[in-house]
Amino acid sequence: xxxxxxxxxxxxxxxxxxxxxxxxxxxxxxxxxxxxxxxxxxxxxxxxxxxxxxxxxxxxxxxxxxxxxxxxxxxxxxxxxxxxxxxxxxxxxxxxxxxxxxxxxxxxxxxxxxxxxxxxxxxxxxxxxxxxxxxxxxxxxxxxxxxxxxxxxxxxxxxxxxxxxxxxxxxxxxxxxxxxxxxxxxxxxxxxxxxxxxxxxxxxxxxxxxxxxxxxxxxxxxxxxxxxxxxxxxxxxxxxxxxxxxxxxxxxxxxxxxxxxxxxxxxxxxxxxxxxxxxxxxxxxxxxxxxxxxxxxxxxxxxxxxxxxxxxxxxxxxxxxxxxxxxxxxxxxxxxxxxxxxxxxxxxxxxxxxxxxxxxxxxxxxxxxxxxxxxxxxxxxxxxxxxxx
Amino acid sequence: xxxxxxxxxxxxxxxxxxxxxxxxxxxxxxxxxxxxxxxxxxxxxxxxxxxxxxxxxx
Numbered sequence: 001x002x003x004x005x006x007x008x009x010x011x012x013x014x015x016x017x018x019x020x021x022x023x024x025x026x027x028x029x030x031x032x033x034x035x036x037x038x039x040x041x042x043x044x045x046x047x048x049x050x051x052x053x054x055x056x057x058x059x060x061x062x063x064x065x066x067x068x069x070x071x072x073x074x075x076x077x078x079x080x081x082x083x084x085x086x087x088x089x090x091x092x093x094x095x096x097x098x099x100x101x102x103x104x105x106x107x108x109x110x111x112x113x114x115x116x117x118x119x120x121x122x123x124x125x126x127x128x129x130x131x132x133x134x135x136x137x138x139x140x141x142x143x144x145x146x147x148x149x150x151x152x153x154x155x156x157x158x159x160x161x162x163x164x165x166x167x168x169x170x171x172x173x174x175x176x177x178x179x180x181x182x183x184x185x186x187x188x189x190x191x192x193x194x195x196x197x198x199x200x201x202x203x204x205x206x207x208x209x210x211x212x213x214x215x216x217x218x219x220x221x222x223x224x225x226x227x228x229x230x231x232x233x234x235x236x237x238x239x240x241x242x243x244x245x246x247x248x249x250x251x252x253x254x255x256x257x258x259x260x261x262x263x264x265x266x267x268x269x270x271x272x273x274x275x276x277x278x279x280x281x282x283x284x285x286x287x288x289x290x291x292x293x294x295x296x297x298x299x300x301x302x303x304x305x306x307x308x309x310x311x312x313x314x315x316x317x318x319x320x321x322x323x324x325x326x327x328x329x330x331x332x333x334x335x336x337x338x339x340x341x342x343x344x345x346x347x348x349x350x351x352x353x354x355x356x357x358x359x360x361x362x363x364x365x366x367x368x369x370x371x372x373x374x375x376x377x378x379x380x381x382x383x384x385x386x387x388x389x
Numbered sequence: 390x391x392x393x394x395x396x397x398x399x400x401x402x403x404x405x406x407x408x409x410x411x412x413x414x415x416x417x418x419x420x421x422x423x424x425x426x427x428x429x430x431x432x433x434x435x436x437x438x439x440x441x442x443x444x445x446x447x
Contacts, residue, residue: 036418044402118417135417155403160412168407175404175439223408223437230441253439255404 002112005031006306007299008132008145009111010119010158012039014288015274016151017102018057018295019302023149024109026303031143032106033117033134035152040099044254045288046178046208046216048191051089053289057296061101066210067092070189074369076353077196077346084364090191092208092216093288102292117141122148122161129162129269146311147302149271151295154255156276162267166276168257170223174203174285176254177231178218179239180210181246188212194238195349201225202342205238217243220256220285222342258282260335261328266316273298279327283334283341290327297322333387337370340377390430392423395442405434405443 007023009016012034020032036042047066054060069090074082107113116136123131123144131144150158159166186192186209194205202222209215219235232253239246259278265271273279273294280287301319305311344352355372356364370384399421406414413427414434423434435443 116418120415120417153403155406155416157406157412167410170408170433170437173404173408173437175437177439223433226439227436231439232441251400253400253402253404255402255407255437255439257407 002029002031003143005029005112005143005145007031007147007149007302008033008143009149009151010132011035011151011153011274011276012103012113012115013099013151013153013274013291014102015276015279015291015295016149017099017106018292019149019151019271019273019299020106020111020113021102021109022296022299023302023306024106024111024299026300026307028303028306030106030111031145032103032111032113033119033132034113034115035118037116039103039113039115040096042252043095043250044178044252045095046206046218047093047095047210048208048286049091049093049288050086051091054091057289057292058102058105064093064098064101065091066094067188067208069191069209071187072191073187073193074353074356075192075194076350077199078350078353080350080353080357082353082356082364082369083190083361084369085362086191087365092210119152119158122158129267145269146306147269147271147316149273149298149302150276151273152276154257154275156272158270159272159276162270164264164267164272166262166272166278168255168259168278170226172257172259172282173223174220174256174258175223175226175231176203176218176220176256176285177235178216178252178254179235179248180214180250181217181239181243182214182249184213184215184243184246186213186215196346198346199238200234205235214249256280256285256287258285258335258338261324261331263320265320265323266313268313269311271298271302271316271319279323279331281334282331283338290331293327294323297326330387333383337374337380337384337387340380341373344373391425391446392428392430392432392435393444393446394421394423395444396421398440398442400440402439404437404439408433408437
């Protein structure tokens with residue numbers, strides 16, 4: 001392990017591994033530090049991604065895919081279940097294997113990877129970030145770099161240490177619990193979503209199959225509602241009612257920042273990617289593809305910046321611009337749509353479901369779902385069409 | 390007043406860290422600590438915790 005790198009990536013999730021890989025492929029020396037004992041664990045994720053999104057980012061490997069998805073079901077508070085076919089296939093991944101392979105790709109590109117390495121501070125010179133301090137197996141280390149990339153997830157502190165405001169407001173935090181259940185009866189190729197104030201206020205329940213009799217069953221609620229009743233209590237009620245005989249293979253908690261995109265994700269010698277930069281889709285909470293897209297851009301930009309000897313925020317802001325153009329703009333739209341949708345009453349949701357039921361099943365596309373749900377908000381329908389294009 | 394942590398039930402998910410307005414919470418792989426000197430006792434962490442393992446101590 002060297003004491004000097006061109007680029008240090010803090011965090012070994014999809015955002016970190018993609019950043020490390022593309023920075024290394026661009027010729028930079030790269031160190032990626034992961035605080036946990038194993039890349040890919042624990043899996044704080046529903047693990048869903050579309051084939052189309054994944055295919056544009058990486059060559060898809062069979063071993064990542066737990067389940068192929070072709071259908072989706074939306075269940076309104078009154079129980080009305082609206083079925084539709086998904087446009088293109090979806091995958092439920094084995095994130096443990098997926099994340100490990102992304103880290104391996106970074107390593108193959110030349111990056112050094114270290115687990116159980118807990119970054120607890122930045123090195124700075126005249127206010128400019130020049131490296132990190134980390135603990136590894138009980139020993140303190142300092143390692144310097146030209147660029148530090150904070151890919152340290154929802155709990156990110158790298159940006160804060162550099163004076164950036166990366167706090168998630170409670171109202172825009174989806175506070176989540178998920179159980180991986182087995183010995184349950186499900187449609188293995190169908191995603192199921194439940195909506196309603198009493199089921200998941202300011203959020204939804206998901207059932208994402210991982211095989212014939214196994215699924216990730218979880219929910220998120222807005223932090224506006226988590227004071228009096230906790231996500232764990234909501235989920236326990238749902239599971240007791242729907243899957244009373246299930247065996248629980250795993251229970252994980254987690255938070256998804258569902259914020260408007262951050263305008264400011266770079267500093268001199270510093271970049272933020274993934275949940276650390278609030279890049280998950282604020283409507284769905286989906287974040288794997290977004291994190292990977294951001295990591296790919298950030299890694300390339302960091303490599304060029306290092307090569308040209310200019311790691312100023314001005315130089316690194318090429319990443320900010322490219323991110324905003326490709327995904328950030330859509331996240332702005334999804335944020336506005338989320339605000340409208342999560343203010344719906346149960347009766348609004350029931351009415352939307354009834355309208356969708358009047359359509360033939362093959363016409364129930366995602367765009368149509370938004371059109372029916374947002375019929376009182378014609379401007380947001382246009383936003384939805386643009387965002388989904 | 391302070392905030393207590395039920396270390397046996399904590400999942401170390403970091404949701405509390407993200408909403409803390411004063412960056413008073415430290416999280417490593419299996420360690421969570423609230424710095425009492427920094428904490429402003431706003432209780433955002435108590436309210437956001439998915440599992441309810443943080444509690445206000447009078």
